[in-house]
Amino acid sequence: NVSASTASSPSPDMLLGGLLSAGFDESSCQSRYRSNLYRKPSPFPLSPHLAQKLRKYEAYHKKCGPGTKRYRRAVKQLKAGRNADHSECKYVVWFPCNGLGNRMLTIASTFLYALLTDRVLLMHVAPEQEGLFCEPFPGSSWVLPGDFPENNPHKLHIGAPESYANMLKSGVVRNDDPNSVPASSLPPYVYLHVEQFQLKLSDNVFCDEDQVVLGKFNWMVLKSDSYFAPALFLTPMFEEELARMFPQKEAVFHHLGRYLFHPTNKVWGIIRRYYEAYLARVDEKIGFQIRIFPEKPIKFENMYDQLMRCIREQRLLPELAGAAEPANHTAGGAAGKVKAVLIASLYSGYYEKIRGMYYESPTRNGEVVAVFQPSHEEQQQYTSNEHNQKALAEIYLLSYCDKIAMTAWSTFGYVAYSFAGVKPWILLRPDWDKEVSAVACVRSASVEPCLHSPPQLGCRAKKNVDVAAVKPYVRHCEDVGFGLKLF
Ligand code: GDP
Incomplete structure (x- = not known):
């Protein structure tokens, strides 16, 4: 249900000043262009930088997403138990937790993280979530293909040996001299467990040293129950880019949510x-x-x-x-x-x-x-x-x-x-x-x-x-x- 921009291209107003891509056919997902007509115009102007960033991301997703040669190659390396050096495409795979509101908040947070760290966002879509949302990225899909090797949600918990915090504890990775860690010495994927634990975000990875190490993994699997976007604003290395993307910080979910989530024609x-x-x-x-x-x-x-x-x-x-x-x-x-x-x-x-x-x-x-x-x-x-x-x-x-x-x-x-x-x-x-x-x-x-x-x-x-x-x-x-x- 994805097609290139054609005669039925929506007007710039319908694209919310450049927030939405022009690369979809309107009939495939009516809510994308109709839903906002039921609301007053957004009080938060979109920064041109965010619009640009989204278009760049869409091209990247199309290049590396499911069905591409690059995706197949990355999965092959994952299966082979290797984290390759100089990979062209990096991924973050989102796994669900809790109800729909929680999921939407964590998908948006994960997408923001993907934008900041040059990763392709893929979603593990459980049966209860099938058919709820339209594809957000033109010419590609954000649905994790069924044959993804690390597809077992039960493995994703605070004690998982693949979790970043546990890798640090067991000495599998180090963050004291992150630039010296060669990518090829790392396990094939890292699990980021971003859940509430004793009223704090567990895994505490929103710091530069950890982000440098995490950036070396081609595959990241992430599960969260929390709207962790604010935590990204506390990571020094992301601060400048975030300020350009969101001159008004209170509009983060407002923009990203309106960009990502469009109910399918059935729900619409x-x-x-x-x-x-x-x-x-x-x-x-x-x-x-x-x-x-x-x-x-x-x-x-x-x-x-x-x-x-x-x-x-x-x-x-x-x-x-x-x-x-x-x-x-x-x-x-x-x-x-x-x-x-x-x-x-x-x-x-x-x-x-x-x-x-x-x-x-x-x-x-x-x-x-x-x-x-x-x-x-x-x-x-x-x-x-x-x-x-x-x-x-x-x-x-x-x-x-x-x-x-x-x-x-x-x-x-x-x-x-x-x-x-x-x-x-x-x-x-x-x-x-x-x-x-x-x-x-x-x-x-x-x-x-x-x-x-x-x-x-x-x-x-x-x-x-x-x-x-x-x-x-x-x-x-x-x-x-x-x-x-x-x-
Ligand atoms: P939270 O638990 O309030 O933070 O919200 P979540 O959306 O994460 O989980 C609550 C779930 O309960 C929702 O996703 C729905 O499945 C259901 N639910 C709660 N309140 C309502 C409601 O007012 N209407 C409907 N249809 N479902 C609701």
Whole structure:
């Protein structure tokens, strides 16, 4: 479903000022050009350098990607147990972890890492993720071919001997004099385990010495549960390039996400039908994303009360008229306007109650409130393809909202507001020993997702430095006190 640029080439506006490649046929992936028409224009101008970098990457991916002679040669070397010197193509193979929001954040982080280190990004696509996203790179594929030799996800864990940290420990590699290590002396691939461990990013590789050694491996396999893009900003050797790519640091996921992720025509059908039926003609759209984490359950009444407090304090929805008050159908500019509330949640209770409220009582200013919820799946199902299609559709629908309130800690919500380029209100988690959060919600300082587990700054430093205190472009997250967020 990939074709060269032809008569049906989309206009420059549809390519988001050069973010998207002109090398696709529009019909193969309608969302690529249609989805952004449902949103306000991006508030973050694209840097010409990033656009250039993406075009260069696309050419590289096409040259080295699956199906090419170079790819076959690289796989042959991997199978032969050799890491060749002076390889023309280098690869990073992404493996999935957790739910869809987490996966989108780690794919984008891995892609940024690939851009910075001249690697081709390939994805291990599990059955539950098949058919969700269009190919992002023209004339090639990002799907890891099925005959890839190191295709066993069970081998990828913190104790794997192939992990970089374990190779360092066992003396297979050294990072004290990285320039002296010949590439051909290294194992055929390295595993980078970038997961949260004791509230820190494990493997702690975001330092120059380690990156020099890692750069010598032609094959890297990576698994992560974290939005590790902010950690790349803490690696001195990447700093300058990142500053050119992202003059506004809070737009990293906003741009990379809009570049990489395009729902396939099937999922786009779900999104488009829903949007056209319920959201296209309203005056304002407000998204509420309510996520109850199994590991930190919150009672329905408490979550509902918190949402109501947030709505009231931040004036997100019109007030109801008192019982004795006549409804005002004529006053002010708001009368007759329609505000749509889109609810994303696994449960239907929040929708039922909010809809009931505006069904039973008029609003004080005469505004009309229409409440919608596309699905309520009840259970999260990591391995169901249909379930993931709905999850993806809802992330997109949320991302068309003008205002968003979301549950703390949820990567599902992070992706939605970041696509939108809208700073959300975050419904804070109660303190660990409390059932109710004292503060209902706070406004996020940026549209970047939060990295829940910070890396250690200055890799060999003995003491623990607070990154947010020394780097002017990172802050602690509103919802995860020790987390980091670019802004
Ligand atoms: P997180 O756990 O909130 O950080 O988000 P993830 O997306 O990584 O994992 C949660 C998964 O649960 C999602 O991918 C969905 O499969 C499911 N899920 C959670 N909330 C919703 C929702 O509002 N709508 C739908 N359709 N699925 C949801």
